[in-house]
Amino acid sequence: LEEIAELFEGKLKGKILHFANSKTLNIDRETAQYFLDVTGAKAISGYEKPHIANSMLLDYHFFSLYPNYDHPTEIVEALFDKHYALCTNLGFHMYY
Numbered sequence: 001l002e003e004i005a006e007l008f009e010g011k012l013k014g015k016i017l018h019f020a021n022s023k024t025l026n027i028d029r030e031t032a033q034y035f036l037d038v039t040g041a042k043a044i045s046g047y048e049k050p051h052i053a054n055s056m057l058l059d060y061h062f063f064s065l066y067p068n069y070d071h072p073t074e075i076v077e078a079l080f081d082k083h084y085a086l087c088t089n090l091g092f093h094m095y096y
Helices: 002-007 029-039 052-068 072-090
Strands: 016-018 043-047 092-095
Touching: 002 029, 016 052, 029 043, 029 092, 043 072, 052 072, 072 092
Parallel strands: 016 043
Antiparallel strands: 043 092
8 A cells, every 4th residue: 555655646636545346455544644645635445354245335335425525524424324234344444
């Protein structure tokens, strides 16, 4: 992730980088903050547990919510309100 951050240094301003489907996102807050600081991204999100079929469903809802909200916390709250069990079973996380 640090190599990706350096590659996209300053080029992700206002964007959310989402690791979907078969790629898990097992990072700590410090690593996430480094990525956000270097790239300028608004947020980074993904799942701690791989499960392609279920994550595709949640990805669909995640991307459908994105245009309706300005701040990542609003997206996470809406996603957990509608799909709490799926979010927790997959280990959905968003760092911002």
